[in-house]
Amino acid sequence: FSENYVSKFDTEVQSLHFGTSQKQISLYTGIYYYRKDVDSLVESQCFCSISDNLDHQSHAVWAHLDKILTELSLDFPDIYRFQFFTDGPTSQYKNRNNCYFFTKKLPEYFKNLQEASWNYAASGHGKGPMDGVGGTLKRTADRIILQGKDIRTAKEFVEKLSDSTIKIWEVQSECIESKKRELPKKILSVPNIMSVHQVTWSNRSDPKLFLRSLSCFCCNFGQSCIHYNLKPTDVSLLLRKESILFKIIDTL
Numbered sequence: 001f002s003e004n005y006v007s008k009f010d011t012e013v014q015s016l017h018f019g020t021s022q023k024q025i026s027l028y029t030g031i032y033y034y035r036k037d038v039d040s041l042v043e044s045q046c047f048c049s050i051s052d053n054l055d056h057q058s059h060a061v062w063a064h065l066d067k068i069l070t071e072l073s074l075d076f077p078d079i080y081r082f083q084f085f086t087d088g089p090t091s092q093y094k095n096r097n098n099c100y101f102f103t104k105k106l107p108e109y110f111k112n113l114q115e116a117s118w119n120y121a122a123s124g125h126g127k128g129p130m131d132g133v134g135g136t137l138k139r140t141a142d143r144i145i146l147q148g149k150d151i152r153t154a155k156e157f158v159e160k161l162s163d164s165t166i167k168i169w170e171v172q173s174e175c176i177e178s179k180k181r182e183l184p185k186k187i188l189s190v191p192n193i194m195s196v197h198q199v200t201w202s203n204r205s206d207p208k209l210f211l212r213s214l215s216c217f218c219c220n221f222g223q224s225c226i227h228y229n230l231k232p233t234d235v236s237l238l239l240r241k242e243s244i245l246f247k248i249i250d251t252l
Helices: 058-075 096-104 129-146 154-160 173-181 241-251
Strands: 002-006 024-034 043-051 081-086 115-120 167-170 198-202 208-212 229-236
Touching: 002 129, 024 058, 024 129, 024 154, 043 058, 043 129, 043 154, 058 096, 058 173, 096 115, 096 198, 096 208, 129 154, 154 167
Parallel strands: 043 167, 081 115
Antiparallel strands: 002 024, 024 043, 115 198, 198 208, 208 229
């Protein structure tokens, strides 16, 4: 997430300018890289989702990603590998809920997906091109306000910046709440998650996740890494029915 944008008016009273209850708008920024075919050059597209909802937890992340993942699945239905590169805030990416969405929801978007990885930048080193996306949009919005227009809501933000080369859209609060309801009540924790810098998944080893202390692209995503594996090397987030049954029997 980029730093929240504070809604502004072209003309406003002094008390509003220095007020503590100014409305904020949430911006989720990113860039995706792709090839149209094996021999073509790598292309990129900047995107940003806008919302009046200021929830920045993992379920909100996937609500913001929903539109772009849906479009990618339609434009590139044969995608077989997907890789995320983000920073590592515990409230958004480095937690059990995000790992659940990563393993369970990503294959729902891409039916031919065979493997995927989530790569976390080192602490304090998470800056990247996606940060420039938020800065560009906010500077553009401020320029529009100086031209005599107001930006008070996420909807107005999207409308006023519709001519931008950055792909932008609004995310409704209902979508974020819907993603929150999709989370199971019981998700197992990920051991040593603060030491993890890469999580890998493969349809050949589903529902296991493999944990690595550093990103490795030499080893197969569906097995333990021989270079940077952690202990335990893999984890399953959801309890199997057999395990639950055995637990009930033991307590009788």
